Amino acid sequence: MSQPVAIKGVKSGIVLKLDSRMDFNELLPLIKEKFSASASFFGSAGMALSIEGRQVSEAETTRIIEIIESNTSMKIGAVFTNDELLEKKFSDALRQNGVSSKDAEAERRLGRLEKENAALAAALRQNAAADSASAEIYIGTLRSGSSYACRGSLLLLGDVKQGAEVVAGGSIFVLGNLLGNVTAGAMGDDKAFVMALHLDPLQVRISDALAISEDKDATQKSKKRSIFNRPESDKGTPEVAVISDGHIVIKKFDRTFLNSTEFLKAFDNREENINE
Amino acid sequence: MSEVIVVTSGKGGVGKTTTTANLGTGLAKLDKKVVLVDTDIGLRNLDVVLGLENRIVYNIVDVIEGNCRPAQAMIKDKKCDGLYLLPAAQTRDKSSVNPDQMRALVEELRKDFDYIILDCPAGIEQGFMNAIAGADRSLIVTTPEVSAVRDADRIIGLLEANNIRDNKLIVNRLNIDMMKHGNMMSADDVVEVLSIDLIGVVPYDEKIVVATNTGTPLAGDGTIVGNAYMNICRRIMGEEVPYENLDVKKGFFAKLGELFSAN
Numbered sequence: 001m002s003q004p005v006a007i008k009g010v011k012s013g014i015v016l017k018l019d020s021r022m023d024f025n026e027l028l029p030l031i032k033e034k035f036s037a038s039a040s041f042f043g044s045a046g047m048a049l050s051i052e053g054r055q056v057s058e059a060e061t062t063r064i065i066e067i068i069e070s071n072t073s074m075k076i077g078a079v080f081t082n083d084e085l086l087e088k089k090f091s092d093a094l095r096q097n098g099v100s101s102k103d104a105e106a107e108r109r110l111g112r113l114e115k116e117n118a119a120l121a122a123a124l125r126q127n128a129a130a131d132s133a134s135a136e137i138y139i140g141t142l143r144s145g146s147s148y149a150c151r152g153s154l155l156l157l158g159d160v161k162q163g164a165e166v167v168a169g170g171s172i173f174v175l176g177n178l179l180g181n182v183t184a185g186a187m188g189d190d191k192a193f194v195m196a197l198h199l200d201p202l203q204v205r206i207s208d209a210l211a212i213s214e215d216k217d218a219t220q221k222s223k224k225r226s227i228f229n230r231p232e233s234d235k236g237t238p239e240v241a242v243i244s245d246g247h248i249v250i251k252k253f254d255r256t257f258l259n260s261t262e263f264l265k266a267f268d269n270r271e272e273n274i275n276e
Numbered sequence: 277m278s279e280v281i282v283v284t285s286g287k288g289g290v291g292k293t294t295t296t297a298n299l300g301t302g303l304a305k306l307d308k309k310v311v312l313v314d315t316d317i318g319l320r321n322l323d324v325v326l327g328l329e330n331r332i333v334y335n336i337v338d339v340i341e342g343n344c345r346p347a348q349a350m351i352k353d354k355k356c357d358g359l360y361l362l363p364a365a366q367t368r369d370k371s372s373v374n375p376d377q378m379r380a381l382v383e384e385l386r387k388d389f390d391y392i393i394l395d396c397p398a399g400i401e402q403g404f405m406n407a408i409a410g411a412d413r414s415l416i417v418t419t420p421e422v423s424a425v426r427d428a429d430r431i432i433g434l435l436e437a438n439n440i441r442d443n444k445l446i447v448n449r450l451n452i453d454m455m456k457h458g459n460m461m462s463a464d465d466v467v468e469v470l471s472i473d474l475i476g477v478v479p480y481d482e483k484i485v486v487a488t489n490t491g492t493p494l495a496g497d498g499t500i501v502g503n504a505y506m507n508i509c510r511r512i513m514g515e516e517v518p519y520e521n522l523d524v525k526k527g528f529f530a531k532l533g534e535l536f537s538a539n
Contacts, residue, residue: 145318147367162329163320163366202330213330215354215491 005030007038013048013078016064020054031064036071044073050080135170142166142180151187162202171195171266181205190243191266195253199239204248206241211248278386281393281512282411284435286427288398290419291448294488295478295505296395297325299415302495302509304359308390311350311360313382315407316397317372320364326353327491328361337365340377346384355492360389370402375409382410391512400434408435413442415475415512419449420461425469432472444475446508451480476508477519 004019005027018027035042051064065076135153142148142156144163153170160166164180171192172184178196183205185192190207204211238253242262251257283296293316300312314322317337323329334349339362346362353359362385365372385392394411397403408414414435418428428445435443447463454460463477481501487494495505500520507517 145366165367203332210333215327215330 005034007034009042013050014042014074015050015052017053018051018056024056024060028063028067032067032071035068039072042072042074044075046075046077048078048080049076052081056081135173141176144180149186153192160196160201168192174199191262193240193242193262193266195238195240197238198236199241199250204241206243206248209243209246209248211241278390278392280382280386280410280412281391282396282408282414282440283393283417284396284404284407284414284431285398285417285424286400286431287418287424290417290424291478292398292417293321293325293395294484294493295415295417295446295448296322296393298493298495298502298505299509299512300326300359300391300393301353301356301493302506303391303393303512304353304356305496305506306509306513307358308513309358309388310391310393311362311385311389313362313385313392313394314364315373315378315394315403317364317403318366318369319397320366322395323351323361323363325488325491326361326493328354328363329491332363335363335365336381337368337372340373340381346381370397370406373406374402375405378406378409400430404431404434408438408440411440413444414440415444415446416470416472417446417448418466418470420447420451420455420463420466422461425461425466429470432470443472444511445470445472446475447477449480450477475511476504478504478508 004022006017008015008017016031018031049065049068051061056064061079061081065079068074068076135155136150137155137157138148138150139157141158141161142164143161147165147167148154148156149167151169154166154168154172156166156172156174157176158174159176160174160178160180160182162179165182166172166174166180167183167186169187169192170185170189172182172194174182174194174196176196177198178194178201180201181203182194182201184194185207186205188207190209192206194201194204194206200213202213239250240253240257241248241250243249244262257263283292283299285292293314296312300310303310312322312326313336314320315336316322320335323332328351331351334344336349338344339346339349350360350362353361382392382394392410394407396407416428416431416435418424432443445467447466450463451460455462463474467474479500481499483499484494484501493505494502495509496502504520507520510517
């Protein structure tokens, strides 16, 4: 576990994850700090609390509730304690049933996408049979309000206008202007990337990373704006957005990139999938 | 006590969205907590006029379908504290929402905001019915043109039929010079035709085009248009504000020119 104390909000409750190796008295100030920092976020609703990750006695639970209630305006209505992490339970259960956690992760992401955009998730499910290494070809321009989704990679011959939406499980190649919103690696593939002849989207998402375009500057006469600050000379050459250290960065789509490990890695992953 | 105001017109392109953005900005500058709700699902614009287009992650349909909490979908304005936008969905259409759901959403928003301003789509179909469902009062935007006034009249009828009795008129894009020469209806003429109370007159100014394109509302920035919007905001809050003199101050040479032409 990376942090000794972690809070996760679910719909009507909070999950408090505690380190099992630390001394309980050392954890208390950390719990206090966490909750007072996010007091405004939780508001004053009645919440259920689930304590996970370590065995806590009744007295210790009472201490935790006291800290929460005195540092936020929440009221704790119910408490559950689990010494094991829920995640671990899930993955153990899945392993027992012979389902790999990789599939489970993809399903979970698909479930989340379904919540966000039912139509796109349905399209992804429909394409579920398609090999994840294959790419679909879409010919035509996606205008504002239209969307396209596929499970594998996507080669789009046309423009993606502002207000249009493209979602792909793999990478996205746009042979045209990319100005709308795109999500590559929608099922959690960090190595996916987005390439376009002219890359100037409002939002790019790759897996869990999100980049948004710069705000328009009122003093700036030109209506051009971009997610990425780049020298004027680079504009007009094909570009690619990739994840680097958890952030989305833009690079030229040239020989250097094609020979880079990032690019090759994206396809190594595909081969693994095929071998599986 | 919070108020739910729908900005509507019937006819498209008369400035509902621009008015909504400016009134929201103005009320926020008067220290009110305001949320602007874009109900034009499928043809959203309010985000662009406010310059918040790039920040949209969730939208009104996500909130209504329970995919996220209202607070997650609301976008805080760049410049004004206390101003929030609940954007419309672009990849859906008006039938994604029904009036009961809108009413429930608006009731939810009432808890946290002083003013909830609904930007209504053009037309009188489902989008309009959704937008007016939860409203306490309306602001009807019209330009001094016969077609816009005709549509506004129809809208007032529909609002009254739906039990929204507090309807005020905003005459937008009034061209002072044309009005003075009698080539355009004056605000008074419009009021006479529609027989509802006037709450403000906004003169035509090229600055508003620039402001819309750069995503920066003018309200409260000292320009004539900005002041007109600020005055409407004060009137919304119940203050008595005298009507501004829209006679644009002319430069020395223009005055000189007039002097000669009079002779």
